Amino acid sequence: AQKVTQAQTEISVVEKEDVTLDCVYETRDTTYYLFWYKQPPSGELVFLIRRNSFDEQNEISGRYSWNFQKSTSSFNFTITASQVVDSAVYFCALSDIYSGAGSYQLTFGKGTKLSVIP
Amino acid sequence: ETGVTQTPRHLVMGMTNKKSLKCEQHLGHNAMYWYKQSAKKPLELMFVYSLEERVENNSVPSRFSPECPNSSHLFLHLHTLQPEDSALYLCASSQEADRDTYPYEQYFGPGTRLTVT
Numbered sequence: 626a627q628k629v630t631q632a633q634t635e636i637s638v639v640e641k642e643d644v645t646l647d648c649v650y651e652t653r654d655t656t657y658y659l660f661w662y663k664q665p666p667s668g669e670l671v672f673l674i675r676r677n678s679f680d681e682q683n684e685i686s687g688r689y690s691w692n693f694q695k696s697t698s699s700f701n702f703t704i705t706a707s708q709v710v711d712s713a714v715y716f717c718a719l720s721d722i723y724s725g726a727g728s729y730q731l732t733f734g735k736g737t738k739l740s741v742i743p
Numbered sequence: 744e745t746g747v748t749q750t751p752r753h754l755v756m757g758m759t760n761k762k763s764l765k766c767e768q769h770l771g772h773n774a775m776y777w778y779k780q781s782a783k784k785p786l787e788l789m790f791v792y793s794l795e796e797r798v799e800n801n802s803v804p805s806r807f808s809p810e811c812p813n814s815s816h817l818f819l820h821l822h823t824l825q826p827e828d829s830a831l832y833l834c835a836s837s838q839e840a841d842r843d844t845y846p847y848e849q850y851f852g853p854g855t856r857l858t859v860t
Contacts, residue, residue, distance in 0.1 A: 629785075658846050668831065669747070672848035716786070720846040727774035727793035727839030729846035733786040 627652050629719050631734035638707050639742050646702045646737045648717030654678075657721035658729070659693065659700045664714040664736070676700065707741045714738045746770065747852035749834050755858045758824055764855045766817040766834030773839035775817040776849065777809060780831040792817060793839045824859045831856050 628651040638644045650659065657678045662670040674684065676693055684691045688705045704711055714736045720729040747768045756762050768775065777789040791798040792811035799809075806828075808820040817834055835849040 660848070662851075668833075668853040670833070670835070670849075670851040672850070675845070675848055677845060723840070723842045724791070724798055726791040726796040726798040727841065728776070728791045728798065728837070729840060731788065731846065731849070735783065735785050 627719050627721060627730070627732040629717050629732050629734035631715075631717055631737050633737045634735070635738045635740070637740045637742060640709060641706050643703060643705050644707050644739065644741075646704075646715050646717075646739065648700045648702065648734060650698050650700065650717070650719045652719060652721050654721040657719060660718040660720065660731070661691065661700075661702050662716045662718065664716065666713070670716065673702075704739075707739075709741050709743050712739060712741045747834055747836055747850050749832075749852035749855050751855060752853065753856045753858075755860060756821070756824065757860055758826075760824075761820070761822040763821065764819040764832055764834075764857075766819075766852055768815055768817075768834075768836040768850070768852075770836055770850055772836035772850070773814050774837050774847075775811060775814070776835040776837075777817065777819050778833040778835065780833055780854070782830075786833070789819075821857075824857075826859050829857055829859045 630649045659676045661673040664670045690703045692701045716736045717734045720731045722730045724730040750765045774793045776791050779787045789803045790809040810818040831854045833854045834852040837849045838847040
């Protein structure tokens with residue numbers, strides 16, 4: 626069965642510090658996809674990245690970077706020089722099985738609440 | 744109007760009431776979703792609709808009834824709810840995937856905060 630573990634429930638950092646959010650996943654499939662979403666206080670989840678299991682290259686987008694390591698089943702997310710606007714709950718998710726109705730089953734972690742203190 | 748909108752944003756209802764949540768997407772997507780977000784639990788997918796199909800999570804009680812009249816609108820009809828149904832209900836939409844594609848990212852609305860008294 627699929628499982629996503631975000632062991633850090635809450636993290637607080639001071640503005641401009643770097644912070645890494647951990648994500649560990651479990652799946653029996655060789656083809657799967659990993660996602661990160663951000664949920665600001667306004668409520669809507671915002672898509673950040675999708676990575677497939679065959680692409681282990683790390684990705685950088687501005688202050689955001691992602692480290693995918695199949696050997697440890699991890700897909701960690703780092704924010705460099707954090708800002709107050711980064712304060713949100715961040716969700717890691719795993720998708721591997723086509724479940725019908727044009728969708729794949731998406732298993733979310735419980736989320737990590739990040740607070741960036743000015 | 745952009746993205747995914749949900750109304751109402753907040754709803755308080757008694758256990759004997761009947762109410763409906765509404766979701767509308769303006770992104771041209773063909774798949775729409777209802778999720779339940781409870782405190783300290785992972786997001787739980789309740790229902791998925793596309794043009795041809797509906798998929799539901801078998802653990803969702805029958806007091807939740809979805810309706811998808813077209814690809815832009817999605818409703819969740821609520822009746823005789825229980826206090827444990829209090830949660831944030833999120834609607835999302837995406838392009839329609841199939842077995843030969845990858846899962847597309849989902850776009851979420853701001854949610855309806857439901858309180859059952």
